[in-house]
Amino acid sequence: MYELIGVTKQYRRGRTRVDALAGVDLAIGQGDRLVIQGPTGGGKSTLLQMLGGLDRPTSGSVLLDGTDLAKLSERRLTAVRGQNIGFVFQSFNLIPTLTALENVETALVPLGVKSADRRDRAAEALESVGLGERLGHLPSELSGGQQQRVAIARALVKRPKVLLADEPTGNLDESMRDEIVDLLEGLCEEHGLTFVMVTHDSAVARRAPRLATIRKGRITVKENRPVG
Template identity: 70%
Template structure:
């Protein structure tokens, strides 16, 4: 379970202070699917960084289970990111010189998994997203939808409890968008993940159990 309490995040931009999050309090139960919407610059990415243990609040606390992400040292935060949180991005973020299989294996390297086990688990993860016959393909030999499937496999191969997706369908056409959302929703149900999506696409957001709107750093619930 995520619990955010009175979270504020401020950045210094030259002589100006920008408040990206304003006194945000939020609870997300384990296994919930949540969509976060809002205008560009409204605080969506900053909130996702807090949830992903990629940044700390200026004020307030961010907890995941028993771990206070706002107080832990960098080493412990790194282990939480490596073990418990999967990330999927709009731009796929695949390494262009590595095959689909090798890209997925990279997620297991920090966990001390043996080479044979990495290959076995990565192969299974790619099969689970429908790419069991594309293991040796480089990213530029795959379509956009297939590249995003590789990225999803990479995020899930370490068996995280949380999946954070930042505009996961933003670079895809409408048909491929729906295929990727079908895949994510299916994996969420099968694996009992906590799935948190940042999206501009209302059609994507409406598939979530819960919708949040963040604007000028302030968070509200969408009925």
């Protein structure tokens, strides 16, 4: 699935060079579940952006099924993201003027899915996250947990191979956090998805079979004994 080889990412802050990633080597197999932890500014989100093709490394290779994302044109990279990768973020990123159904449909528009099929697939995705009776609700009419469920449905409606989540429970209370993590794990297992999540929450991290810790751009990976 994924193979990262010698991946570096450097930024400039004034005259200072920041090494967000410093020679990362990482393998993630089909169906793996990996959690990434580390201090703020340690490179967690940068690594996730590399996996999602949202940013390019300064050097090194990011291989997805043998294709080096770093070498693709922007047009081809956009197509790979659209077809293969679903994203879930802390802030939900829902369009406030669109209903839950319409928000989920937006993920299918760039793929050229016909209108009737978009509605059917979006409704099915919302049903799978427990929101089958909330299709016509606006984000403002939904709780934080429900909004994140809409965001998860939007990520999964494309039928991706990979689901990437950046602090998906960061805006939720403890009980809702556990519900969302249960949902993500269940859906990824059901659909055979590769799942990579960034989190600062140790209670969430302990549940993952593999835990990657990244500090000052360098990564260590260990097998975990999942809780829950």
